[in-house]
Amino acid sequence: MAPEPHLPAWLTRVGVFDLETTGVDVAADRVVTAHVGVLDARGREIAARSWLADPGVPIPEGATAVHGITTTHARAHGRPAPEVIEQIIRALRSLFAQGVPVVAYNASYDFSLLDAEARRHGIEPLDSPGPVIDPLVIDKAYDRYRPGKRTLEVVAAHYAVALDDAHEAAADAVAAGRVAQALAREFRLPETASELHTRQIGWARAQAASLTEYFVQIGRIEPEERIDGRWPVRASESA
Template identity: 35%
Template structure:
């Protein structure tokens, strides 16, 4: 693992092939002030994985969004208001760097990998609009994304939970540490996506339409079950 300027590192990467088994990947994960509307990113991690060497190049971000942290979120991610206010960096600067790195990776043919990607991408888009960078948010609306959660639901027909740790165990991927840490979760999502790609190299890139279709199948099935059980339904479209 190497920690360095992610934009400088991406500049060095050659154009990537449209091949799920061999192209480099850019992992992304966030920890936030909460889950609801108006929540903001506290910490984030971008991890560039070289598929040939297996080396990860990591950029971590700690931001001060100047907004209260929900106690439930704090209990999960471990961030306190005092710590974030004391140590968090400039929100706008950090968000811009994240967005620019993701956009540059896309231009190089490097897909963005995020577990439950809609949450993290939507959070970044929302925060960019808050700081007056709706132009960058607009560019993020047309990403090539690989969401291991969508792949796992489509390709592993099993009962039970679909949290990152559950999927890791089913696909035989060893954890790197405790979950709900942005860097740990990002590298875990990359490990998981690589394992899925090794088992299913037939999936073409870009895989957006495939994922939209598979998400739709899952959502339809889930909502039928939810109707019978009186449970909460999910959105019928993936949203990416």
């Protein structure tokens, strides 16, 4: 029998977090649905809470096509955005205060948009959230040259993690947590979540620089433009 893969201690209890939103602009777009949960070492969700917000603005048809929530539904059934944002931040702050790392796929998107929403509604934002575990950044760091897309659906399939309802906040959050655990079984990650958090800051910066260089080469962006590599929160000053 093969020996059990080495697992870091932070694997035994991890938070998971995901947002579905009105768009992809972290400074301007709004939260529509959210999920915060906790997984045990086997990837079972042992605590969970989901939210539906009335974002206070129309939900574009393109966003509805992704997550299925219409403006009419959000206005009829969603809670006021400030209430939802405050509760999401409270849930995350509680996990961080307990030393529980929080997994978020493409974390700089979710945490940056949440930061902008907090500032928009006069709510105290998370102060240097961490430790955060971002399977997207980790996967790119440890398997840099694997061809293909790096969406959650593709990466989950690569690591044999089920994702049956993509772009639903709870399903995406749980799948991201399980991908993080799969990465910990596949690669020898740092022994502490705090050390991994610190390393991801550098990895994200390097990945953004590499992507910037590529986009300049193919003419997608101008030579003076730069992709923001700050992680896990970026562009808060523009919110």
